[in-house]
Amino acid sequence: xGPGIIEVLLEYWPIFLQGMFGTLKYxxxxxxxxxxLGALIALLQLSKNxxxxxxxxxxxxxxxGTPLLVQLYIAYFFLPLVFPALDVIxxxxxxxxxxxxxxxxxxxxxxxxxxxxxxxxxxEAARSLGLSAKHTMTKIILPQAIKNIxxxxxxxxxxxIKETSLAGTLMLYELMYTRTILxxxxxxxxxxFIIAGIYLFLTIVLSFLVKRLEKRLAVSD
Amino acid sequence: xxxxxxxxxxxxxxxxxxxxxxxxxxxxETIYKGEVVSIIGPSGGGKSxxxxxxxxLEEPTSGEVIFEGNVLDAKSTDLDVHRQKIGMxxxxxxxxPHLTVLDNITLAPMLEKKVAEADAKAKAMxxxxxxxxxxxxxxxxxxxxxxxxxRLAIVRAMAMEPDVMLFDEPTSALDPEMVKxxxxxxxxxxxxxxxxxxxxxxMNFAREISDRILFIDEGIIAEEGTPEEFFSNPKNExxxxxxxxxx
Numbered sequence: 001x002g003p004g005i006i007e008v009l010l011e012y013w014p015i016f017l018q019g020m021f022g023t024l025k026y027x028x029x030x031x032x033x034x035x036x037l038g039a040l041i042a043l044l045q046l047s048k049n050x051x052x053x054x055x056x057x058x059x060x061x062x063x064x065g066t067p068l069l070v071q072l073y074i075a076y077f078f079l080p081l082v083f084p085a086l087d088v089i090x091x092x093x094x095x096x097x098x099x100x101x102x103x104x105x106x107x108x109x110x111x112x113x114x115x116x117x118x119x120x121x122x123x124e125a126a127r128s129l130g131l132s133a134k135h136t137m138t139k140i141i142l143p144q145a146i147k148n149i150x151x152x153x154x155x156x157x158x159x160x161i162k163e164t165s166l167a168g169t170l171m172l173y174e175l176m177y178t179r180t181i182l183x184x185x186x187x188x189x190x191x192x193f194i195i196a197g198i199y200l201f202l203t204i205v206l207s208f209l210v211k212r213l214e215k216r217l218a219v220s221d
Numbered sequence: 222x223x224x225x226x227x228x229x230x231x232x233x234x235x236x237x238x239x240x241x242x243x244x245x246x247x248x249x250e251t252i253y254k255g256e257v258v259s260i261i262g263p264s265g266g267g268k269s270x271x272x273x274x275x276x277x278l279e280e281p282t283s284g285e286v287i288f289e290g291n292v293l294d295a296k297s298t299d300l301d302v303h304r305q306k307i308g309m310x311x312x313x314x315x316x317x318p319h320l321t322v323l324d325n326i327t328l329a330p331m332l333e334k335k336v337a338e339a340d341a342k343a344k345a346m347x348x349x350x351x352x353x354x355x356x357x358x359x360x361x362x363x364x365x366x367x368x369x370x371x372r373l374a375i376v377r378a379m380a381m382e383p384d385v386m387l388f389d390e391p392t393s394a395l396d397p398e399m400v401k402x403x404x405x406x407x408x409x410x411x412x413x414x415x416x417x418x419x420x421x422x423x424m425n426f427a428r429e430i431s432d433r434i435l436f437i438d439e440g441i442i443a444e445e446g447t448p449e450e451f452f453s454n455p456k457n458e459x460x461x462x463x464x465x466x467x468x
Contacts, residue, residue, distance in 0.1 A: 124278055125315035125374075129329040129381060130305030139328065143319045 008182070008190040015178050016191075020198050022174035026167060027160040029096055034103025035153065041108035046115060056108070063105035069166045072098050076170050095170050099160070106156055114149035115141055147217045154210040158203050165199075175199065227254040228287075229385055229416055230275055235284035237270055244270045246440035247284065252385070252418055257411045259427035259448075260420045262437040263463055268420045271437055272389050275418065276307040289384065305333060308378030312390040314370040316362040322349070322373055323358040326380045334381070341380070348376035352406050368399030372406055385416040392423060424467055428452055436460050 009016065044056035063071070075098035080086050086094050118141050126136040168176030175195055182191045230252040237245040244267045252258055252275075260268045273279040274286060277293050277300055286293045288303050317325050326345035330336040336344075349355045352372040354365075362370055371391060378386060388407065392400045404426050411417050411430050421427055427434060427448065434451040436444040436459075444457040452468075455461050 119313075119315070121311060121313050121315040122317065125309075125311060125317070126329075127301075128276055128278060128304060128307070128309035129378065130301045130303075130333050131329055132301050132333070135332050139332065140317060 002187060003190065005190050005193050008187055009194050012178075012182060012191075015181060016175070016194055016198060019173065019175040019178040019195075020202070022172065022177070023161055023164050023199075024202070026096065026099060026164045026172060026174055027157055030099035030103045030160050030164065031107070031153065031157045033096075033100035034105075034107045034156075037100065037104035038107025039111055041104055042111035042115065045108060045112050060105045060108050063102055064109070068099075068102050068163055069169075071102055072166055072170055074098075091170070092172060095167050095172055099164065099167060102163075103156065103160060106159075107153065110152040110156060111145075111149055114145035114147075114152070117148050118144045150217065151210055151214045154206070154213060158206045158210070161202055161206070162199060228252070229254045229256075229289065230418075231285075231287040232271075232274070233285040233287070235271070235274055235286065236282045237267075237274060237279055238282045244440055245274070245281075248437075248440075248442055250435065250442060252416065254384075255414050255416055256432050257417045257430055258419070258433045258435060259431040260418065260435045260437055261422070261424065261427055261463075262443075266438040267440045268435075268437040269389055272387050272418060272420050275387055276304050276309055278309070301333065305329070305381050306384045308381060308383035308386040310371070310374050310378060310386065310388045310391050312393050314367070314374045314394070316365075316370050316373050316377070318362050321359050321361055322354065322365070325362065325373060326377045329377070330380050345376070345380055348379055351409075352376055366399060367395045368402045371395065371399075371403045375403075375406055375410070379410070385418065386410065388417065388419040388421070390420050390422065392421070422467070424452075424464075436463070438463070 003011075041056050041059060044052045045060070047053055047056075072095055075094050076091065079094055080091075086097075089097065122140055122144065123136055126140040127133075131140070164172075164174050165176035168174050168180070171177065171180075175198060179191045179195060228251045232248050232250050235245055235248040235250075236243070246267075248271060260272065262268045270279055274281050275288075277286065281294055284294075288307065291298055291303060293300060293303060317328070320328060323342065323345055326348065327336075327338070327341040330341045330344070331338060346355060346358060349358055352375065354369060354372060354376075357365060357369065357373075362373065365373065375386075375391075391407065392403050395403060400423070404423065407417070407419065408426075408430050417430075419427070419431075429448075431448050434446060434448055435442050436451070436457070438459050444451065444455060444460045451460070452464065455464055
């Protein structure tokens with residue numbers, strides 16, 4: 001069996017801490033990048049241009065309909081073959097890029113859903129006043145949609161914290177990768193429970209914060 | 222109504238389909254400057270669709286909508302500029318819940334007509350006073366009753382200084398005790414000479430304030446006339462049947 005969980009934690013806590021920060025960092029980059037890209041995809045999905053609409057639909061469905069692990073492997077092993085320019089961002093950058101693309105598909109759905117949740121009468125009233133399409137979106141629709149979008153984005157971040165564990169298999173230094181490090185020290189099972197505990201801690205704390213955010217946003221209704 | 226009739230909104234053979242359903246079957250009609258026109262008729266007959274075509278909230282399937290000489294449904298037309306002169310009031314109020322009463326009114330003039338904030342606010346307060354809402358200026362719409370929301374919606378449209386006001390069943394979503402106050406505001410507006418097109422189920426109101434009644438049924442204007450002619454001496458069979466049910 002070897003040493004106990006507590007002993008391992010006491011001895012190797014800096015490794016786990018670094019892994020935890022890695023996880024938070026990669027999840028944050030993925031969702032932030034995914035939000036910018038996803039907003040663009042959502043606008044394309046809502047666009048009246050049939051070609052743009054269809055392309056964005058395919059994009060979202062492919063990325064949501066295939067496992068992230070497969071996407072990461074394709075990014076890691078295949079993309080550098082066809083796009084040697086990706087060398088610039090390195091293996092790590094390529095994996096992060098895959099996380100961003102994956103997240104963007106989910107965020108696009110979140111934003112599209114948020115926009116669609118706003119009563120069409122709001123847009124009609126704005127346009128009937130002579131507001132431009134742009135002003136209608138920025139001044140009327142988005143400020144109302146954000147109430148639905150923000151908590152969903154926060155939940156996407158929580159989901160991404162768990163998803164990034166897959167990137168650990170591709171040598172990104174995040175929480176799951178600490179298992180690989182410590183396996184070299186003949187610690188086969190202890191790190192798994194520590195890792196699981198840290199994931200659980202992160203998701204519970206963040207879920208609690210999202211609940212409070214939702215409550216605060218609901219007050220203005 | 223002035224003796225000299227100046228056309229304000231004209232439709233030419235206006236048709237509108239929703240998928241296979243032909244809702245408007247070719248309506249050619251002119252609304253003149255200063256006129257108060259009420260549109261009545263059975264539900265599903267096309268009266269709201271007709272009204273919504275006048276500012277192109279519904280895009281006509283074919284035909285033309287001409288506002289102050291401009292063909293609105295031409296591709297080259299800058300619709301936003303013309304819509305600023307066509308106020309619209311909706312059945313469901315559609316006030317902006319995330320903005321205060323005052324901001325609901327000042328938003329469009331400041332954004333699209335570049336009115337200075339102080340001027341927009343002064344004008345908004347004046348309008349709020351006219352409809353008895355000046356003490357609600359800094360409230361959010363959720364604190365307002367249905368009748369107050371609709372009065373807000375009316376002055377929000379008025380703040381753009383439109384040349385015509387379209388009302389789409391403005392009292393249908395109101396509790397009965399709220400109806401009178403809103404009709405009063407519309408009536409005052411009509412008396413200032415504002416051109417008004419009103420889709421309504423309030424027959425007494427239509428009779429009282431209209432210069433002309435349009436009866437729309439099954440996608441066409443089945444009958445039109447002065448309130449006097451229309452209510453006392455309807456000619457069309459469908460009109461007679463409709464009136465016998467609602468009066």
